Amino acid sequence: MAGLDDHHPDVDLRHDGVTVRLITYTDDWYGMSQRDVELARQISAIARKLGVPADPSAVQTILFTIDARVSAKVMPFWRAVLGYEYRADSPEQDLIDPRGRGPSIWFQKTDEPPLQDFRIHVDVWVPHDQVQARIEAALAAGGRLVTDKYAPAWWTLADAEGNVADVATTMGRD
Structure with missing residues (x-):
């Protein structure tokens, strides 16, 4: 997937679903970056194409x-x-x-x-x-x-x- 290169999402795989967490950790930043938002959109689009429903709740x-x-x-x-x-x-x-x-x-x-x-x-x-x-x-x-x-x-x-x-x-x- 484009954009992952050195950015490592946390993937939690369980019997009832998959959770992907995107947080940027650097020497001067901890939190969600614009890059994280874009990657989340890409991951969500791929999941939709595969028929994997999102659960915002x-x-x-x-x-x-x-x-x-x-x-x-x-x-x-x-x-x-x-x-x-x-x-x-x-x-x-x-x-x-x-x-x-x-x-x-x-x-x-x-x-x-x-x-x-x-x-x-x-x-x-x-x-x-x-x-x-x-x-x-x-x-x-x-x-x-x-x-x-x-x-x-x-x-x-x-x-x-x-x-x-x-x-x-x-x-x-x-």
């Missing part, structure tokens, strides 16, 4: 958020425990799995004292046309809406004990 990215007053004090611990690396383009805020299998960890600066009373904060990124279904499922499973003031960028939900999940999209962002 299965697409998501998970980011764990650790609130910290001073990230530099807690990041080394999490880096060691998880076997993660500092993200090249934001080493003071993010850790990534060097194997590309686990979720990224974002260290969010919090106010002193912390305003939140939760223990876990997870960000789940879904396609914008899937966000309402995901929110409705979470609410039906006993969750509650904390705020939608940042919609359509994200909605904050909580479980019965107050642990938080932001269900996010790429919509409504600068």
Whole structure:
């Protein structure tokens, strides 16, 4: 396939489907590049020709958020425990799995004292046309809406004990 040359997609082959993940890792960048987008389009076109259906509802990215007053004090611990690396383009805020299998960890600066009373904060990124279904499922499973003031960028939900999940999209962002 043209365009792959030194670009290596992550391919996850399972009994119920194939997932192809395209992320650019360089010394100064981690994320989706225009090249990744073009390769995704090519792969999708080939899959369509082969009769392999796409399932946009299965697409998501998970980011764990650790609130910290001073990230530099807690990041080394999490880096060691998880076997993660500092993200090249934001080493003071993010850790990534060097194997590309686990979720990224974002260290969010919090106010002193912390305003939140939760223990876990997870960000789940879904396609914008899937966000309402995901929110409705979470609410039906006993969750509650904390705020939608940042919609359509994200909605904050909580479980019965107050642990938080932001269900996010790429919509409504600068």
